[in-house]
Amino acid sequence: MLEANHLQHPLTEESVRTPGETYDWRWMLRALLRRPLPIVIVPALCVLAAVAYVMLRPANYTAVTTLNVTDLRLASSGQDTFFAEAQFEPSFLETQIQIVASEPVARTVIDKVELAEATGGDVERALKRFRSSLSVQRVGQSNLVAIAYTARDPQLAATVANEVATAYMAKLHADRELAVQSASSWLRDRLREVGPKAQIVSAATPPIDKSDMRGILIIAAAAVAGAVAGAFISLVLAFLDRRIRTPEQALAAAGAECLGIVPLLEPAARSATGAPTTSSGRFDFAAASSILSEVAARPFSPTWQALRNVGVAIDAPTSRLRRLAVTSALSGEGKTTIAANLALMAAAGGKRVLLVDAQPYDPALSRALAAPSRTGLGTLLADGDANLAAHVLEDPRSGVHFLPFGKPGDAAGSTQLLWSPAMDRLLHQATGYDLVVFDMPPLLASGDLRAAASHVDAFLLVAEWGKVSTDELGAALALAAPVRDRLIGTILNKAAMDRKNRLLSPEAAILARQSAFATAAGNDR
Template sequence: MLNITNIHSPQTPFDDEVAAPSQFSLRWMLGTVFRFKRLIALISLVAVAFAIIFVLTRPATYTATAHLQLTNLRLTFSRDDAFFAETQLDPTFIETQIQIMRSERIALAVVDNLKLPDQPQESRGGGLSAIIGELGMMFAPRPPDAGVAGAMSDPKAAALKMVQRGLSAERVSLSNVVELKFTAPDADQAARITNDIVRAYIVDQNMARIDAAQSGSSWLRERLREVGPKTRIIAAAMPPADKSNVRGILIIAVAGILGGAAAVTFALVMAFLDRSVRTPEQAAEATRSPFLGVVPVMPLLNKSATKAKPNKELLLKGAFQIPPAALCAIKAVKQNELWHTLRNARFASDENLRGGKFQVIGVASLIRGEGCTTIASNLAISLATAGKRTLLVDGDIYTAGLSRRFGLAEERGLIEYGTGRQSDLNKFVKIDQETGLHFLPSGAKHGMKSLEWLDKMPNLIAGARETYDYVIFDLPPLTMPGDIRAATKFIDGILLVVGWGNVSVEHMQVGLSMAHPVHSKLIGCILNKIDMGSMRWIPSRELDFIRLRKKSVQGQDFASLPSLR
């Protein structure tokens, strides 16, 4: 079980008075949509693409329509004679007649009369439209008397399914008129089958009345033949002139809307399950340390992370050159969030270490790729440009990221100092002529697994105390807990860099628990590589304050801002 109760977490007077904004709010949902906008757009486009393919590959269809008037006559007797009267129709009578029209018996009569099995069937198309058609048949309600088709030969069964699939009948409003429709790939075939369905239904109706009249006397039999449902054809089916397909633009629009809705739902579920650190509040909760600021994603900082080529002329003089992109990132007036964060980190370390004139600060992260090396180098550069005597040490002996960035990966440094006989630190330090920053590479033997070099760390710190104001260590990640525990013995404070969306709160807590001595050394945490564009949609008081500050200083001359002095 994790034990993080001892992690340093200074409280502010407002912590208990102001409730944190609700995570699952309208703002959170809008922020999620903005964050996953590319995924949502991609899924919507895929849905639209499938709809376009369907529209282009579906066969043309024609729908013929016939209108029938249904009546129900009954035999009424008076004192002198008997006569026929029309009964008032109820919905059950109309629905019964519609089910008879859709029955398999009527469809079989049409198939046999028109000899549909002997006629070539129109192609229903292939590809996506065929698949959708088969799925529609699977989930469509089965008509009455279904099941007989299974005992037929394949051609007759196929013709029967074709008739049942294309037939529809429904009552027109509250009248006793039934609209009968049949859809087929051919206009003439649609009209022919529609009219034959009407014929088969009327024949079936007449036969039912004749069968019912057989039980009566000869006088009554003639009259009973006119009793019961009767149908009058109001309008026979004619070959339709226009296609009955649903408009393609409507299908595409609906597909886009449904695809977008599905994508938004998927994005919200992903965001709900996402436990990665994306707000300052989450970073402070995970590290139990003060939040010191954010560093946005900046192209200049990304360029400075590339490997530099060694300058042999400078190396002969014991010097090196900081990549211009790194210097521009520090000096650029538009990147004010970096300036605020580095300034806040510097003074937070002064407060944490009670204003000591000499400070050893380590910069670490949970995993690689969170920007720890970038923050360490930029903090050191900013201190050096402010006139502070600063030594930057590449303490990550496994990757030597800082040394590669400055083109000093093959130069002697920390490892050679710690394992060799040379005790003069100046023999290994390289100096940047423009900023005055001193840099100690990891060493030409970087990647070694031995920790012998740690034995001379007290000597390094003692020697640096007389020469420097700040020593900044770029440390290995917390996934190397042994190295971090060893580093805490000679480091005064640690700045923890948290990559935006890189790690979860739980993983951060596990990492801090494994490297427990870090707890008492934490100065604060920095949220790095944050997407400033989506910042306005993230429910966070800290980010709201930063956005307010950014808005309030727009148009200010940043060249006149004070340095880190």
């Protein structure tokens, strides 16, 4: 007898709460493997830009003049007076470096070498360019000071570097002369020899090699920076993308076990039987799209294995399900295909199965299996004395009984009768069936689903791989809380489960091996 049996352990709001996704190194690895294009495209673009820059950039040359800077002072021992080099002080050498790079020295060199001509006589602009090209640094921990100047002309670079050294030494000499003017003649000669002194250790010569960073280093740095940027983009896209692609995500979003993964099915050539016919109360699955009878045509296929898991869940001693409603979060996710194949699978197992098209908004199952003029569920609900057997079609090959929705004109009125007391009368006539499978509207029609919850034992949720997001599925289930409480499980449909995607999900890998094992067993027979 067909009786309504609820799940003995219905899912509650607390039971469907699952921990949030953990953003650890495993999540990052999955995100990078799932979205490799940014990691390839961004570095490639960066490398191309770097190559173009290296090829088009102007050549720069750097010439260096080295000075030895000392500080001599007068020292006395008894009646003797002599010159001694002062003990080194870091502040002294830093002061001299600042003098070398000072504005008076710079203006002297600009006038001497006529650098302002390159800026149209604009001295301030020439001064700014001069300072950006000049580098004065201490060499290690010594008293040596390196004066480096960079220019596009190697001869100009050497000339300017030498002129800076000359201008600096001239300034030191002028400063000493100014300091000794008020001293006596005896002391004046001695003061001329004390204080900061500099001598050229090596004069600048026109450089042969370019001073720019080597092109290969620029290209390598661009590749590394591009890879980091590409990885960052992939991680951001993964963080923002909440679409369900793994059984773990389906479990987290729906709070129910993912019972299987069904690949994207390609319909085979249409049978020669032509359009659906319902003569003598019969219909033929072979006249419809081949994907509606996938399990019959390809036993032990991944679809067969996924629905085998659903069948086991239906027959579990703790559930004893007799009325199963198949729904999805959004339209077009393949719930009709799953419902039809599930009915075929159950019939192949020896059950008397009734497949019902309970989709008033888009009765796709009726269009595929029954003639457009055929009466069905709508007529049966409207006529309280109607006989179920008179409206049911039978597939002689599989033994599945099918109740179409009926004429399109019946939809508006029949929608009000669906899941009303009239449905109870219909189900009472269906007590001779072991399993009734309802092809339901999606969760978007939350009112229909909430009303149906009191008439069915459980719901099977179909989610299209990579289409519905965890947020959308969670929101849809929240609008239809009774559906969430009666979920027997979920099916990931139209999945592109290649090796990479199986690698990203341990549960998907197990399900894939399960299907492969069943397929191998079927081929051995």
